[in-house]
Each structure stands twice: as structure tokens, then as C-alpha cells.
Amino acid sequence: MFVDQFIAGSLQFFSALFIFCIGTAAAVAFALFVVDVSQTRDAVRRNYPVLGRFRYLFSMLGEFFRQYFFAMDREEMPFNRAEREWVDRSAQAHDNTVAFGSTKNLSPAGTLIFVNFPFPTLSEQAVEMIPLTIGRYCRQPYTAPSFFNISGMSYGALSTPAVRALSKGAAMAQCWLNTGEGGLAPYHLEGGCDVVFQIGTAKYGVRDDNGVLCDDKLREVAAHESVKMFELKLSQGAKPGKGGILPAAKVTKEIAEIRGIPAGADSISPNRHPEVSNVSELIDLISRIREVTGKPVGFKSVFGDFDWLRDICLEVHARGIEHAPDFITVDSGDGGTGAAPMPLMDNVGLPIREALPAVTDVLKIHGLNNRIRVIASGKLITPSEVAWALATGADFVTSARGFLFSLGCIQSLKCNKNTCPTGITTHNPRLQRGLNPADKSVRVANYCKKLIYEVQTISHSCGVTRPRLLQRNHVRIVQETGKSVPMSVLYPHPATLPQYVEAAGQAAPALEGIFSEDSEALYDMFRTQRSVVQHLYDKGYASIDIARFLGQRAAKIDELLAEETRGSNFAAMDQRRRQES
Ligand SMILES: Cc1cc2nc3c(=O)[nH]c(=O)nc-3n(C[C@H](O)[C@H](O)[C@H](O)COP(=O)(O)O)c2cc1C
Numbered sequence: 001m002f003v004d005q006f007i008a009g010s011l012q013f014f015s016a017l018f019i020f021c022i023g024t025a026a027a028v029a030f031a032l033f034v035v036d037v038s039q040t041r042d043a044v045r046r047n048y049p050v051l052g053r054f055r056y057l058f059s060m061l062g063e064f065f066r067q068y069f070f071a072m073d074r075e076e077m078p079f080n081r082a083e084r085e086w087v088d089r090s091a092q093a094h095d096n097t098v099a100f101g102s103t104k105n106l107s108p109a110g111t112l113i114f115v116n117f118p119f120p121t122l123s124e125q126a127v128e129m130i131p132l133t134i135g136r137y138c139r140q141p142y143t144a145p146s147f148f149n150i151s152g153m154s155y156g157a158l159s160t161p162a163v164r165a166l167s168k169g170a171a172m173a174q175c176w177l178n179t180g181e182g183g184l185a186p187y188h189l190e191g192g193c194d195v196v197f198q199i200g201t202a203k204y205g206v207r208d209d210n211g212v213l214c215d216d217k218l219r220e221v222a223a224h225e226s227v228k229m230f231e232l233k234l235s236q237g238a239k240p241g242k243g244g245i246l247p248a249a250k251v252t253k254e255i256a257e258i259r260g261i262p263a264g265a266d267s268i269s270p271n272r273h274p275e276v277s278n279v280s281e282l283i284d285l286i287s288r289i290r291e292v293t294g295k296p297v298g299f300k301s302v303f304g305d306f307d308w309l310r311d312i313c314l315e316v317h318a319r320g321i322e323h324a325p326d327f328i329t330v331d332s333g334d335g336g337t338g339a340a341p342m343p344l345m346d347n348v349g350l351p352i353r354e355a356l357p358a359v360t361d362v363l364k365i366h367g368l369n370n371r372i373r374v375i376a377s378g379k380l381i382t383p384s385e386v387a388w389a390l391a392t393g394a395d396f397v398t399s400a401r402g403f404l405f406s407l408g409c410i411q412s413l414k415c416n417k418n419t420c421p422t423g424i425t426t427h428n429p430r431l432q433r434g435l436n437p438a439d440k441s442v443r444v445a446n447y448c449k450k451l452i453y454e455v456q457t458i459s460h461s462c463g464v465t466r467p468r469l470l471q472r473n474h475v476r477i478v479q480e481t482g483k484s485v486p487m488s489v490l491y492p493h494p495a496t497l498p499q500y501v502e503a504a505g506q507a508a509p510a511l512e513g514i515f516s517e518d519s520e521a522l523y524d525m526f527r528t529q530r531s532v533v534q535h536l537y538d539k540g541y542a543s544i545d546i547a548r549f550l551g552q553r554a555a556k557i558d559e560l561l562a563e564e565t566r567g568s569n570f571a572a573m574d575q576r577r578r579q580e581s
Pocket residue numbers: 151152153154157158179180181182198233235236237244300331332334335336337338377378379380381398399400401402415425
């Protein structure tokens with residue numbers, strides 16, 4: 001009896017609910033119908049009222065469906081799933097081996113193929129990463145431990161927990177963290193890593209009340225022990241000719257204070273440094289910042305043309321090589337950003353594959369390749385891309401989005417909306433909750449270390465003892481025909497012009513120190529039968545000095561070669577050499 005009553009009551013309730021839902025849906029559909037036919041902004045909705053709305057719903061959902069269900073491993077842009085998962089697994093210190101075979105198609109034009117040496121470097125012959133000094137001529141040069149580092153992303157574009165995790169992770173991995181153009185936040189310093197302070201066109205963090213670069217503020221920033229270098233941002237790949245954009249929703253009170261601007265309004269930088277309209281003014285500004293801070297100063301740019309770089313080289317020679325920028329960061333036309341207009345992002349500025357060889361060649365021709373360090377950035381997030389950049393001539397590589405993936409970024413493309421689902425580029429505390437800096441800093445460090453390890457693995461496979469010894473002839477690039485051609489043929493190393501040979505020698509490390517500084521390079525040359533002379537020449541030594549050096553060291557080289565032919569162990573030689581020096 002009770003059960004019958006309960007069933008009848010439930011049926012009544014659900015049928016009433018059903019009628020109510022149908023009625024409500026019909027009423028909503030009718031209202032939407034009226035709205036759609038009476039509006040004039042959208043033709044699809046006016047012609048197909050209500051139904052037309054599904055188009056927008058599906059194209060929004062398509063983004064997710066494609067990512068999770070339909071896109072192939074190597075298909076998505078800007079980064080495909082295989083690349084993202086490689087970073088993710090590295091960041092989690094998971095096994096990064098893959099089974100059965102590569103899913104990468106090696107025939108498309110542009111594919112990189114490294115030239116393996118028949119007798120790869122044995123693990124015990126491998127050389128640890130060797131630090132490289134930037135800014136020999138300034139009061140406090142910076143000896144950077146890592147060739148892979150974190151590219152500029154401002155505090156503002158990034159959330160507090162993201163910057164904290166990057167700072168701590170960078171300290172653990174011993175790489176540098178670039179502040180991006182938003183000034184120096186306490187969170188950049190918190191982890192104790194090396195910091196590169198970026199000066200954007202709005203001079204955030206080092207500007208006076210009128211937005212002009214302020215020497216006192218520069219000195220304050222430079223006084224931080226962790227701040228090792230200053231990078232003047234001329235442009236970034238995603239938006240050349242456009243200043244930084246931080247939407248009002250992301251300009252919190254704290255961010256406004258750090259930048260020196262009002263809160264809650266769009267933060268838009270000028271599209272150029274107003275005081276720099278030519279090469280001479282650029283060198284003036286670099287010299288001024290270096291003089292005030294005492295630390296290395298370089299600039300970041302995406303390249304479309306290289307004549308102005310030639311002009312920089314000429315200007316440097318006219319003033320003396322101590323006036324050169326200490327480094328140049330070459331960004332790729334397809335670099336990332338927090339927010340940028342699509343036409344600039346898509347079609348302005350050369351990709352790194354074309355820009356990097358050209359920049360390093362211009363420096364070499366002018367004998368400045370040892371004076372000006374080259375930092376490459378732009379989609380260099382996996383070991384093969386980083387190895388390519390080093391082989392091409394870069395001294396360092398930096399990445400922004402690689403490190404975002406290590407923080408847990410899922411490429412939802414919402415950096416400009418304050419709704420980043422992983423808490424990395426949002427100031428919404430609810431969304432930031434998912435990003436635990438302590439946990440994520442370990443991932444940042446894991447990724448950096450794993451990447452370095454695997455670049456080392458590539459270099460050993462090519463028969464050199466460390467990544468910076470990779471040369472252009474170690475990489476082949478697949479052409480339209482399907483055939484690969486060595487990069488040294490596509491982009492042959494140019495010779496230094498005779499009038500700059502002396503300056504090149506001046507910029508190179510003292511020849512006397514070569515056995516201690518560069519012995520590994522020389523051992524490699526012997527082992528891989530490559531010419532010692534060519535190597536020294538490539539490093540910018542003048543021929544006359546090379547001849548003198550070889551004369552002085554002939555006995556030593558003979559000795560090394562003799563040991564090599566006897567099959568002696570390089571590790572032992574290395575150790576003995578260290579003891580000797
Ligand atoms: C969220 C975000 C914010 C960025 N902010 C800056 C910036 O403040 N200054 C700058 O020079 N570049 C900025 N960039 C560009 C990167 O530093 C880098 O040059 C570019 O993304 C290429 O490196 P990637 O391909 O490894 O990301 C930003 C990139 C991203 C993704």
C-alpha cells in the first residue's frame with residue numbers, strides 16, 4: 001500500500017518536473033529565437049535562430065575535443081602533444097624512454113638529423129657542463145653555470161606562485177631566471193637563483209615618475225647580489241614593434257606598485273625605447289646601464305633584417321670592443337607571449353632557424369663572436385632543438401613556454417584572460433590554488449636538468465664531449481627533396497674579415513690559457529680528426545697567433561696525439577691535465 005503510494009507520488013513528481021523542464025526549455029528557446037531574429041550583428045544567428053548558436057558552442061568545445069581526442073601526437077600548434085609530454089614526463093622525473101619506434105616523420109623539409117659518430121664519447125669521457133663568462137669588460141662579469149635558462153616572462157603575465165616556483169626551481173637547477181619586462185618582484189629573488197633583469201620599453205621597476213629610466217633605481221636593482229645581468233628588450237618575437245600588454249584585469253595593486261603604474265588599468269608599454277632611434281643611441285644606452293650597474297648588459301630582439309646588426313658591429317669597432325653589448329638574445333618570430341596582436345604574432349619577424357645562423361655569422365665576420373655572447377630563444381623546448389641552437393653558434397638557450405609546461409601548463413591559450421586553468425598566468429586566487437610552488441619548483445628543476453642531460457647525450461652520440469662543442473657539421477637538415485644536407489653546407493661558417501682579426505684575437509680568451517680553458521675542445525678535435533687550426537680559427541684566433549701557439553705547443557700536441565694513438569684514456573688525461581694546471 002505504502003509502496004504503491006510512493007511510486008504514484010514519485011511518478012507524479014517526475015512527470016511534473018519533466019513538463020516543467022520542457023516548458024522552460026521551450027520558453028528559453030522562444031526567447032533566444034526572438035533575440036536572434038531581432039538582432040543584426042550576427043548573420044548566422046539571424047538566419048538560423050537558436051540553431052546558429054550551436055556553431056559557437058561546438059567551435060569552443062572543438063578546441064578541447066581536438067586536443068584530447070582527435071589531434072595526432074605531432075600535429076598541434078604551437079607545441080604538439082609529443083613535445084608537451086616530453087617536458088611533462090621530464091618535469092615529473094618519470095621514465096622518458098619510448099617504446100617500439102619513433103612517431104616522428106623524418107621526411108618533412110626542415111627536420112633535423114644529428115650526425116652520429118661511429119665511436120661515441122664514452123660516459124667516463126664526458127665533460128660536466130662548463131660555465132661560460134658573459135661581459136669580460138664590465139666590473140662584475142657573470143659566469144653562467146647553465147647553457148639552458150628561463151626566458152623573460154613578467155610578474156604580472158605570470159602569477160605569484162608561478163614566479164616563486166620558477167625562482168626556486170632555477171636555483172635548484174643552477175640556471176638563471178629572466179624577470180621579463182614587469183620589474184623585479186620579491187618572488188624573483190625568493191628562491192635564490194641568478195636573475196637577469198629585463199628593461200622593457202616602459203622601464204618598469206627602474207623608471208622615475210615620468211616613465212624615464214632612472215639611474216638610482218638601476219643601482220638599487222643592481223645592488224641585489226642575485227641580479228647578474230641586464231637585458232634591454234628591443235622586441236620579442238611574438239610582437240615586434242609593439243610594447244608589452246598587460247590587460248587591466250591582471251594589473252593588481254601589488255603589480256602596479258612593482259611596475260610603478262596605476263592599478264586596474266591596462267599596462268601598455270611604448271612600442272620602442274623612446275630614447276633609442278638608431279644604433280649609436282642603442283650602444284649609448286647599453287654603455288650607460290653597464291656603467292651604472294657594473295654588470296653585463298645586452299639586448300633582446302627578433303630579427304627581420306641584419307643590416308642594423310652589421311651597423312652595430314661597425315659602431316663597436318669604431319668605439320672599441322669594450323663598448324659592445326655583452327650579449328644578444330635572438331628571439332624567434334614564432335615566440336610566445338602573454339598577449340599580442342595576431343598579425344604580428346603570425347607574420348612579423350624571422351623564425352630562429354633562419355635568424356640564429358645569420359646573427360652568429362655577422363658577429364663572426366666582424367670578429368665579435370667571442371666578445372658578444374648569443375642567447376637563442378623560440379620554441380627550443382626539447383633536447384634536439386637546443387642541441388641545434390648550440391651547434392649553430394648560440395652560447396646559451398632560453399625558454400619560456402618549456403618552463404611553463406614544466407609548471408603544468410596545458411596549452412589552453414588563455415594567458416591573456418586571467419582565467420588560466422593551471423594558475424600560471426592568472427591572479428585569481430581560486431585558480432592559483434592548483435599551483436603549489438614547492439611542488440612545482442622541483443618540476444622546473446627536473447625539466448632543466450633532464451633537458452641538459454639529453455643535450456649532452458646527443459653531443460656524446462656525435463662524438464664530442466660536451467654540447468658547446470657541437471658544430472654545424474654535426475647537424476643535417478632535410479630538404480624538400482627528402483635528402484638531408486649538412487648545416488655546414490647550407491650555412492657555412494664565414495671567415496672573419498682581415499681588418500677584424502686582431503680585434504677577434506683581443507676578444508678571445510688568452511691563448512696562454514687555452515690548454516686549461518679549452519683542453520676538452522682540443523682533445524675532441526684530435527679524437528674526431530678535425531683540424532685544431534680550424535677550431536682555433538672558428539673561435540676567432542688570428543692565424544698568426546694560431547701559428548705561434550701551435551709552434552709553442554707542438555711538443556704537447558705531439559704528446560697528446562701519441563697517447564691517443566696508443567688508445568689512452570681521455571678521462572685519465574683530463575685528470576692529469578687538471579692536476580698539472
Ligand atoms: C606568458 C609569457 C610572457 C612573456 N613575457 C615576456 C616579457 O615580459 N618580455 C620578453 O622579452 N618576452 C616575454 N615573453 C617571450 C619569451 O620570453 C620568449 O622570448 C618567447 O616565448 C620564446 O620562447 P619560448 O618559445 O620558449 O616560449 C613572454 C612569453 C610568455 C609565454
